[in-house]
Amino acid sequence: MKKTFIELQDVSFQYEHTKVLHNISFKVEEGDFLAILGPNGSGKSTLLKLMLGLIKPISGEIKLFDEPIQSFRHREWIGYVSQKSNAFNSAFPATVEEVVKSGLAKKVGLFKRLPKNSNDLVEKALSAVGMEKYQSRNIGQLSGGQQQRVFIARALIAEPKLLILDEPTVGIDHENVQSFYDMLASLNEEQQKTIILVTHDVDTVSNRISHVACLNQTIHFHGFKKEFDTLSPDQLNNWYGHSVRKIH
Numbered sequence: 001m002k003k004t005f006i007e008l009q010d011v012s013f014q015y016e017h018t019k020v021l022h023n024i025s026f027k028v029e030e031g032d033f034l035a036i037l038g039p040n041g042s043g044k045s046t047l048l049k050l051m052l053g054l055i056k057p058i059s060g061e062i063k064l065f066d067e068p069i070q071s072f073r074h075r076e077w078i079g080y081v082s083q084k085s086n087a088f089n090s091a092f093p094a095t096v097e098e099v100v101k102s103g104l105a106k107k108v109g110l111f112k113r114l115p116k117n118s119n120d121l122v123e124k125a126l127s128a129v130g131m132e133k134y135q136s137r138n139i140g141q142l143s144g145g146q147q148q149r150v151f152i153a154r155a156l157i158a159e160p161k162l163l164i165l166d167e168p169t170v171g172i173d174h175e176n177v178q179s180f181y182d183m184l185a186s187l188n189e190e191q192q193k194t195i196i197l198v199t200h201d202v203d204t205v206s207n208r209i210s211h212v213a214c215l216n217q218t219i220h221f222h223g224f225k226k227e228f229d230t231l232s233p234d235q236l237n238n239w240y241g242h243s244v245r246k247i248h
Ligand SMILES: Nc1ncnc2c1ncn2[C@@H]1O[C@H](COP(=O)(O)OP(=O)(O)OP(=O)(O)O)[C@@H](O)[C@H]1O
Pocket: 015, 016, 018, 020, 038, 039, 040, 041, 042, 043, 044, 045, 046, 047, 200
């Protein structure tokens, strides 16, 4: 039987007086490659923050790797790449290698000595995202998509079981989105990484994704990508609250 990595049961959340999430229940299992899809303001980032334990629900229960989130201690099992991580300007004084190495702190502790094989680990993480040739480049000199790959490598170096990516394709031009998804699919299939990403853009829900969850304050649909493809445009428009295009 597949292991459950994340489970939410009747989770609700509000900021002061604004209700954001209502009775959310769903599971993410080992091996899933899940896209959480929802319009701007639908609560996607809030849902990720709840899953990461950065905020607490007002009601409901969250489990990580079958343990209540309150007692879960293996933070290094979860790699998170936030929406704003690739907002570097070209003068930022850090190389790709340094950025990726900084991800080791999560595994070995902030002030501990880096392992002897840390250079090999950097190479391995960079090659998993197709960025091995950029090791000594300045991070600020890379494109948005390349920076995003480097930040995924920084998460990968701590060897997480689960990768959580907030709007990873923002800043990647249309021609490069497909190869970006191919890279994520190879992390999912060849390196057995379970992946959750959130996106507001229906057009970027690639065929490489295995599952889709549609979120707008609550979960309107959660199932295989193939089932998602059979939904009518009207259903999708209803959940979104405005007209959206679905090309896949
Ligand atoms: N710290 C906060 N305090 C009060 N309200 C907030 C806060 N953060 C988010 N919100 C509100 O909660 C709602 C959901 O925000 P959230 O960022 O989770 O949505 P999202 O789906 O990730 O949006 P986007 O696609 O624009 O990033 C929005 O109405 C937002 O204005």
